[in-house]
Amino acid sequence: MEIASKYDPSQTEGKWYSYWMEQGLFQSSPDEREPYTVVIPPPNVTGVLHMGHMLNNTIQDILVRRARMLGKNACWVPGTDHASIATEAKVVNKLREEGIVKTSLTRDDFLKHAWAWTDKHGGIILEQLKKLGASCDWDRTCFTMDEVRSQGVIKAFVELYNKGLIYRGVRMVNWDPKALTAVSDEEVVYKEVDSKLYYLNYEVEGEPGAYVTIATTRPETILGDTAVCVNPEDERFRHLAGKRVLVPLLGRAIPIIQDSYVDMEFGTGCLKITPAHDINDYEIGMRHNLESIDILNDDGTLSEAAGLFVGQDRFAVRKDIEKALAESGNLLKVEPYKNKVGFSERTDAVIEPKLSTQWFLRMGDLAKPALDAVMSDEVQFHPPKFKNLYRHWMENVKDWCISRQLWWGHRIPVWYLNDGSFVVAETEAEALEAARLQSGNAALGLDALRQDEDVLDTWASSWLWPITVFDGFNPDKKEIDYYYPTSDLVTGHDIIFFWVARMIMAGYAFKGTFPFKNVYFTGMVRDKQGRKMSKSLGNSPDPLDLIATYGADGVRVGMLLCSPAGGDLRFDESLPEQGRNFSNKIWNAFRLVKGWDVSESAEQPESARLAIEWFGERLQQEMAVISDHFSKYRVSDALMSVYTLFWDEFSNWFLEMIKPAYQQPIDARTHAAAVAYFDDMMHLLHPFMPFISEEIWQQLSPRKSGESIMVSQMPAQRAFDSELLQSFDLVKEAIQHVRTLRKNRNVPMREALELKVLTGEDGYVARYNPVLTKLVNLESVTVVKEKEAGAESFMVKSTEFFVPLAATVNVEEELEKLQAELKYTEGFLNTVMKKLGNERFVAGAPEQVVANEQQKKADAEAKIAVLKERIAGLQ
Template sequence: IRSKSVIRAFCHLYEKGKIYRGVRMVNWDPQALTALSDEEVIYKEQEGKLYYLRYKIAGEDGYAVVATTRPETILGDTAMCIHPNDPKNAHLKGKKVIVPLINRVIPVIEDEYVDIEFGTGCLKVTPAHDVNDYVLGEKHHLPIIDIFNPDGTLNENGAMYAGMDRFAVREKIVEDLQKAGLVEKIELYTHKVGFSERTNVPIEPKLSMQWFLEMKDLAKPALEAVENDVIKFYPPKYKNVYRHWMENIKDWCISRQLWWGHQIPAYYLPKGGFVVAETKEEAYQKALKIVDYPLTIDDLQQDEDVLDTWFSSWLWPISVFDGILHPDNKDINYYYPTNDLVTGPDIIFFWVARMIMAGYEFRNEKCFENVYFTGIVRDKAGRKMSKQLGNSPDPIELINTYGADGVRMGMLLTTPAGNDLLFDESLCEQGRNFNNKIWNAFRLVKGWKVRDDIPQPDTAEIAIRWFNSILSKAIVELDDLFSKYRLSEALMVVYRLFWEEFSSWYLEIVKPAYRHPIDKKTYDATLTFFDALLRLLHPFMPFITEELWQALYERKQGDSIMIASLPESRPFDDALLTDFEKVKEIIAGIRTIRLQKNIPNKEKLSLQFTGDYEGTYDSVIIKMGNLSSIEKVQEKEPEATGFLVGTTEFSIPLSDKTNVEDELKKLTKELKYLEGFLQSVMKKLNNERFLQNAKPEIVENERKKKADAESKIALLKENIEALKKTILEK
């Protein structure tokens, strides 16, 4: 079906007059022996030389000097060109010059195309081997002399250099020109040279009989579709790249001189001419109508060239549903246009633009809704991964080491849409670590003993309400990120949700004491959360999520996470989420004090507070902080260590656990640092230029820093005074 679709598309475009055959300047690959489209040529900056060559003025003793990077092509020169308004070369008007070494007399022509500032202002014109020279040649009716064989060696027009390779000729001809005194000077010169994407050899501009597709009319609706966001690009920056190419589009050389591919459906007649048809039989019937001599079907010879591989690829959104051969079938009517195309920006011209053009040409509508451009994976030096450079790691080895999900996740985390990724194997290790985290959380939950005759603890009830809200809020954020195709950010949201909120907080709160069972209500809620998290993770990590999802509950035959719906958001309690962040800060403060004072986690502590505080979540704080009590005091104990959460001061009495003098030194050092920090903030806030020129949110952030620092300084001074008092009393 696909092959027949390609041939029918060619015939359709030919009959519309869009496909034509002719001799044109093409990009020729001397190694692959085939023409290339403009998009298959990679331009690289090269250190070369600029040769200044002397052309004798016919009938005079003087010389005209030409600057060229390709001295071997003088053998194909058919004119010299000067700018009509160039005073330094005005003496050459109407004269003729002699091509060095081969003594061909050529005219001096005038054209405003010449850059007066480049070289000497004299341009050698070689119509057969330069795109711009070819245009000049057609304009001024110059003869065309092709000096190259298809393999890059010189042909009979190469005179004494016939049969030599083009680069060997360059060295030899410079040597011969120098011996003849025809080299004025040689300069080092950096310029861009076109290389074949297929073989990485310098291409040769060459006149060749090829098949072309006229692109101007095809490009118009395709450009408008992207410009008007009928088809959306993510990230949008690629609209500019697309627009530039489409507005400067050239006819597409669609024929290739290769052994494989879709053979061009053109059939040549014995006495000249050709017919285009989908089959040889159809071509024979067409031929019989236009010839006036006996003809058999075996007399027809099909064109040996094949179509550019992209000529079949550009039909993909249509031909995959058989929409070229049967344009009104149920599949194409149901699936077309498709939703999303995910691809790399390096083939925006090869494939994306051409698919859009094909959609409007063959179905008169867009082929997809959105195009998401991934980044390109590069090595640490910024080079594109390729077989030739040998800089691409073996994906099988990576998968064996880090797991398929680990490799996927490690790379996804660091690839914002359209931005390239400098590959680092440590990213895959990070992915593997996350896989281990998920697996260990699953083993923990499934290892709990469950009893339905014990009540649900208050801590678990709070944790379930909180996680329900934070899960729903995360789903809302995920939906927004997915709609904007910000996939790496979406993965980071799920990553943090699982690692930080579910594993580090929820599971720790609901986890039963060692060797104790868990109540069934909490266990069921935990499995429900785990199920939702696996479904959220599945697009990023398909293998581990399928494995664990199957093991989470008893599933039916044929059930798969692949066809399970993503979780949907429910109304969530913002106030609860805000309150719980304060709970986390309190617990974090307790843990910091334990760490600083080297107090074991198993040792119970007492938590005191001064100021406003509601004890709604005391049960969670007591469990997670391993506290004996939480109580309000009028004044903090002298040897207690404290911390602020908002405007409320919390403290832990440490009279039997603290070296007072060491603590005093530590607090004094901290006070000195904060006073210096406050001073730097005040410099900004006292600077009128800063207040006038900085964004309001930046100024507000500095003011917040000031208030926080002042609050902490006041607390430190209070603590220092209390410790000093304790020392005096001792």
């Protein structure tokens, strides 16, 4: 079979992905093997593949593929999230373009449009993940609003309500005037903005010309003021106790109250109280039994209750009311002011604090076992630095507002009766039965029930994801007993509370244990200047374009080359290009090995036998390092280990050592060993580069239909001979010195050299002479008892090597070079001696560190002695 001169990913990637799918190699079902389970962080159905998805899913795929090859029953569950706010906004925009207003539709009609949009767009991102090589069990694909997941969400709500953990109440919530829904505290992003601070005079009732001054960034909210508050300890305002002031523009009289909440040092010491539009004002209003006047409509325009500027947008009113206050004489002054303002994460609208009747989940009791699990490492974070952030969240957890004023989502399973009471049930039929019992009216019909209009927060479905993907609320389903708890979760640290913490809470609440054992936090993908990637900046490449240009393997390698766990990564296109270059290096090595003529009768050279022996130990050594990296979730480091093992040790050393002479065949034993090692290397590479490793593995040896590297076993690990490896490293160093000597002296490779060896204290392993002889073309290697004058020399540790090149040596140049080397070595020794002469260092440093310094001292002293001897010889 002729092997293509260049590797072309476009010819292999689609072919092998189809093969894996056709053979059912991604599928998993319970058996006697140890399960390895990963659930995908479900991307929004509104989304398309971006660089963050590329990184996250590459890491998941690496972990899953490696687990398969270690003999585990790997199950990677894919799926998407219905994304209530984002999807509803997309559908509303689409309808608007068609001339349809959401409010003109019934709920059922709107949902038909939403499902149609989801059916059309929802699977796009999962299809794109296939291009990346994601080895998910696609038969298990889930959607947070499919029937099984929806049933789980409803069952969970009912269970939590029955335990007294869900309640309905009027609370101050974060209101998104664009999405027209409440959002949780975690969905509010605070940004520093340039604002104004308005100083306003409120006239004291019955005392013309007497004023109190307050400062506010939101003058439009004075229309909802119901008090002015001062600190009871503030001497400046004692005379105002029990008096009232007039709200500017309205003339409405409101009381002056006293509350220790007021900071006497901040602003004017007087605070306007607007209970309907500020969380702190709301709490003060509750303490003092103040009236609450809601002056804003849901869309951010002023309501009838405001009395002025009705129907105008809140920000337009802020400009207009400034003019009106100036004209009325109530505006004392305006100053520039920087403050933090909350924005909706989904719509970027400025959040309004708003009093609203909502459904809440009590979080205190749920948070405790979830906090203990992480702090005790029952659930391990990688890197562990995120434990502190997690602890901060969990120790300050607030009740979760779980209701949303939307139509797209899981409708809250609460039914109201005509008398205002309600029942909670999984189905309408169960609700009717409960209502009849509760009311004592056995004849009650469905027309007497009205289901709550709101839906649940999107996260109220995704927090159950590791449970519901295995239908874990169905007592007849046993799969969850096998696959749960899952093994590893790979996600971004930006949703540590939104999702990770809540899943851990749900795990303990519903299954009595953690949902996953390990959490690997990826960083944010940034451009090479450190900026967040975004469409607006135009600095985010299309992942599919990258795959088309560099191949999926190249892009996967590129993502990992700059990807420390939990740290942000700086990406530019030189990285996937480096990945593609690595693919080409692998392919060229494959063509070299498969291109050799093989002789069954040829004797195996001793140099090849030694090379095979060495690489077997070197492979085992690096496999131990790779396993250690994976155990610590250092996935990028694991890739670099495989990368350097293949590029440097296998290609640049091993293949050079065994390569037959020009136009000569290779012996069968050596070739078989080379193919076997190539097979091992493809196994180590496969989790990172699934496509090229499959292509080469299939061609290395005859394969049967249905066979695949992805379901074959990783090479077995065993102890390795570290002494052999240390000895061989000395030989490699000697080879590099001879190559440098040839280059510096312009001695062509075809000219054989003599090499003489003056063995030092650390010895010289003569058994590797055949390797040395082959790689640098030596005529002979001779052990000598004393230095040979007029020879070019170099040192490896304390052993000195001589190459007789008297005719070509410039004595003056050589002396200059040796003296410079002596000066450097003496300086180095001086630095080491200072360290060893420092009693605090010797007493305080680890034993191994001190031993290393002592070894450096011995090596430097030996080298200085040899250099001085060589200088004396030349002089």
